[in-house]
Amino acid sequence: xxxxxxYTDGACSNNPGPGGWGAVLIYGxxxxxxxxxxxxxxxxxxxxxxxxxxxxKLKRPCIVTLYSDSAYVVNAFLLGWIDNxxxxxxxxxxxxxxxxxxxxxLYKLNDLHKITFVKVKGHSDNELNNRCDELARxxxxxxx
Numbered sequence: 001x002x003x004x005x006x007y008t009d010g011a012c013s014n015n016p017g018p019g020g021w022g023a024v025l026i027y028g029x030x031x032x033x034x035x036x037x038x039x040x041x042x043x044x045x046x047x048x049x050x051x052x053x054x055x056x057k058l059k060r061p062c063i064v065t066l067y068s069d070s071a072y073v074v075n076a077f078l079l080g081w082i083d084n085x086x087x088x089x090x091x092x093x094x095x096x097x098x099x100x101x102x103x104x105x106l107y108k109l110n111d112l113h114k115i116t117f118v119k120v121k122g123h124s125d126n127e128l129n130n131r132c133d134e135l136a137r138x139x140x141x142x143x144x
Contacts, residue, residue, distance in 0.1 A: 001114065002027060006054045007067045009122070009132035010046025011140060018144045019043065021050035022135025024128050025057060032057070035135040037143040044072050046136065048102040055109040064115045069122030069129055073106075077117045082107055 005026040012019035019041035025032045034053060038046070047070035055064070068074050076082045085092065086107060090100050097103060109115075120126045123133065 002060070002062045003065075004058060004062045005065045005067070006051075007120075007126075007128040007132050008047070008050035008054055008073075009069060009129060009136050010043055010048070010050050011133060011136035012041055012043040012046055013140050013144070016040060016042045018140050019046040020136035020139030020143075021046045021053065022132040022139070023050045023054035024131055024135075025054055026128075033131070033135060035139050037139040039143075044070070045099055045102065047073050048099055048106060050132065050136070052102060052105055052109065055106075055113060055115075058113065062113050064113045065118060066115050067118045067120050067126070067129060069120050069126075071119065074117045074119040076103070077110065077115070078119075082110075 007024045010021045018039055020035060020037050022035040034057060036053060051073055082103060085097050085103060090097050090104060120129050122129065
């Protein structure tokens with residue numbers, strides 16, 4: 001299996017409001033930047049979209065180290081939240097699960113790839129996380 005590093009970030013203006021996401025995929029000495037926009041969204045949805053869209057770019061199962069500043073995304077896997085949601089029929093204990101479809105997609109992608117989720121500090125000294133933030137914000141700027 002190929003080893004890939006992925007950095008992701010999402011952004012939203014006014015939350016909810018217009019949002020963007022960005023990702024940088026690294027395989028060997030090759031880097032690919034991707035980004036996207038949604039007219040009405042939330043920051044959490046954009047964080048999820050960045051991860052999903054980046055993983056969907058992989059043509060075959062890979063060993064992935066995924067870097068995100070989103071506790072929402074990273075903790076879902078590191079703390080086992082996503083397994084509990086799946087066991088409860090994609091619900092939280094007493095409430096509907098927000099972004100259910102995205103979580104279901106990400107759950108399937110996690111089964112396909114061997115992913116290690118790494119929490120990075122946002123808006124800090126991580127150059128690639130900062131680049132993903134820039135890509136996300138550029139999407140908002142150019143589409144609003």
